[in-house]
Amino acid sequence: MNTLTARSGIVPEPIARQPWEMLIPLVLLTCFGGMVLYSAGGGAMDPFARSHFIRFAVFAVMTGIIASLPREAVRVLTYPGYVVVLLMLLGVEIVGQVGGGSQRWLEAGPIRIQPSEIMKPAVVLAMARFYETLPAGMIGSWRSVVPSGMLIMLPIGLVLMQPDLGTSVAIAFGGVVVMFLAGLPLWWFLLAGGAGIAAMPLIYFFALHDYQRARVTTFLDPENDPLGAGYHIAQSKIAIGSGGIFGKGFNNGTQSHLNYLPEPHTDFVFATMAEEWGLMGGLFVLTMYALILRWGWKVASESQDRFCALLAAGATATIFFYIAINLLMVMGMAPAKGIPLPWMSHGGSSMMTNMICIGLLMMVNRWNQAAPRRGLTV
């Protein structure tokens, strides 16, 4: 697209340079999300839609700032940044211990920061930086996996103590994707995957909390508990299924408006949307995500160096993780877990994480444009 506008010469170059193939779907998606939240709020801007747009505007500024960071500054700041976020996570633990109760955020004046959310892109950044600096010959040796394993395990351990299984899995997912793309031997992943499957029963019986166990059993047998945990997923499927092809119409969703759908504005915002906009709305949302993710992979593949490539791929994978788990859940294909849908769900933390990821991608994209990848790598 940038080439197209550049050729016509009508649009000024700084604007034409922007990655519109991602920005347009992103804005469309956010606006559509705002409309769904407008409906979920009972046909009003408040309490959800207005703050959704405000947050998007605020985080868009943050995204722009991230996008304009110089390459060297990022390289230098990656590890200190990671350590700061890790300390914040530790801070959460300490505050939680002192306050006598579990919590997930730190409060600084009016702003509530959830360090575990920032940790997702931070882990991706740190991992990309680590593999950039790791000599190519060491890939496959213990040195290629132990330090990076520590980079992942430390935050996961802290987040698990909160306890927040969903976020830990998201952090692990981003980290593992970077490891995989860094070229670690495939059989390591196969071995780890096999061990993970074998350990599942142990995890289920010894590591999970009761409510998490309930989610898993409900997922495996939703009819077992139609009014309890299975109720959420059942109502979500009813909302999606009853929408049909074209939906019940804007503001006409009964499942959400009559409170049958739990969390119609956060976890189950897709069900709220699908009830009112039907299959068409669902396909639109999926298409927008596909466009954004495709652009993310394009940025990764156009990167000139290892750091950029791994960073872009990791950021894309993190966004993907949100989308996939949330959509699988609302359609009854994954256990119910509090993972929101990027740019549609109401909530600041996930919006921040995803906008940081977009910012990182735009940053890499800018670097790519400044020095396009040539046949030869550094």
Added chain:
Amino acid sequence: MKIPFLHDRPDRPTRMISASILRSTFDRRAVVIGAVQGGIGVLLALRLGYLAIAQNEKYRLESESNRVNLTLVPPRRGWILDRNGAPLASNRADFRVDLIPERLQNADATIDRLGELLALEPARIADIKDKVETARGFQPVEVATGLRYEQFAALSVRLPDLPGVVPQRGFSRYYPTASSVGHLIGYVGPASAEEYEKDPNPLLITPGYKIGKDGLEKQFEKELRGVPGARRVEVTAGGRIVRDLETREDVQGAPIRLTIDGPLQDYAARRIGLESGSVVVMDCRSGDLLCMASMPSFDPNSFSDGIGGVEYGMLRDDERVPLRNKVLKGLYPPGSTVKPMVSMALMQAGVDPNETVFCGGGLQVGNRRFGCWNRRGHGSVDMAKGIYQSCDVYFYAMAQRVGMDPIAAMARRCGMGQEFPLPVTSQFFGTVPDAAWKMKKWGREWQAFDTVNATIGQGYMLSSPLQLAVMASRLATGRHVMPRLTLDTKPKGFETIDFPAEQVEYVRKAMSDVVNGPGTAGRARLPIDGTLMAGKTGTAQVVSLSISNGKSGPWKYRDHGLFIFFAPYDNPRYAGAVVIEHGGGSGAAYPIARDVMTFMFDPAKGLEALAALEAGWGGTAQQRLEARYAAYAAERGATVSRPPRRDEEIFDRVEAEARRAATQTDAIANEVIAPRPEANPSGTPPRAAATAQPAAPATPAVSAIAPVEVSE
């Protein structure tokens, strides 16, 4: 399966991994991850399409059933009207509260809280707890009806804390004349588990819906029920109603028009006063049952609210059996009231009414002497005198001549021992004994003394007040009058002529003389000029003379007082029967018949007489019932036992007790009956004898029949 990345490992020792190899690994693996992501995307799209298209129908229905809540609107019950269209049972709009036991979380606490909010009595709270404990989950339990709006509102705002409590606007059954119609109309109540199993209609378990439990309410359940309405509302998951979608009005049940004359029924019931008995009045020209009063009774209004333990205890412990409908389920030896009927049988058998029998105060039958009630004897007695003076010897003699069979046949033709096609839940049909019956039942031969006993309405003979009333109307008209209870049935039996006109004339005249001539019920004369009532007294002995003289002593050993009547005597319009259980003699019965007939022809005069009596009794029947309840509750309320779980148990008990009571006279069926004095000849002023029966209910009627003539 060829995995393209695996070659890294075997190559490692030989080939140095360079940055360009890593880059190509990155590119390959990125393609794989991208493909996996794309695959998941396609999977999501397919799943979305499956849910939205293939499963659309199913989920749309589920969404609708989520959203729309269908509630039944119980139909308003049809009214039960008297012959003039005045309601005997109607509906009253009110605020009510029910409990649904299966939705209660803490039953006791909820009920206590309700008791506090609604200011319920402790006995009532105990009743509700008991019912909730034993109710099956789906059966709603009534807490209260007839709430004031403030109570209703106070409760409604607390509903979120009271799961299982259902306050609603509805209709409750209302019986304006209360206990006067208790036995006749019956009452309504929530369906029992058995009834719901028999008819699994969701209406039956709708809170506040009641079905007929007894009497006409039960008999006409189908007609009275109506068609429920439905209300479709949009509700939130929390159950809050968002809006009405559609409301279908209920169709009220059809009204039932009875032949009963409401004011007469009420009057008769109240006139029975402190006695235990029944009054039946029929219209001779149509067979219409104008009045079927049975007292003492229960208040169907309070029964319809659920039978409370205290109330049930009070009614059950009462020896005057307020739960028994004495019109249909009271069986009594008819005593001398059968004499006009026996006279008809004699005339049919060829006996000349003018033939006389000498009454010397008794008659030897076999080796036993049967006395006349008048021990001094009536002298020369013809049939008319036999009726109006109730001479027993005349009938002993004549009955022996014709034998039992024509008399038994005539008794049946007059309605005794018969069951009538009436819409009632059950009716007893008593006994008309004859040789075959006695052999079958007791395995003994019919004896001459059996005929003698039967001919004065004693021995094995038993009939219900309804049968006596039918007998009176058949004697009065000479036609085979069939009683009817609803206006939509056709009058029947008028084309069948039972008796020739001159015989009817003869008996009418003799029965008129009972009241208006030199007969046994001079005090029964109507205080209305030109309207003469005819009648026949009867006094039925219930226990052996060795136990009681029938006039005093324990209530349950006293004689029954009976009276059959019709008026006007020369052109009968109304006929009927009054039976007073253990009233001490016919003197307890005929003043009631007189006042009831007076009310019929001149309501003002009738009410005047009643007002004077009720002043002495302590209020109307309903007021006395309420006072008695209050006293009983104050005395025994705390220790009272629980009422039966099911109304059916009450009916069974009442039925069983009624059958047992009907066999009371079997014990003396083979004895010589010493007929009780019937006489109160006109002109003989009744001696005030209240002091003679200190234990008796202090009714003027009882004291009026002081045995002046008896000398034993």
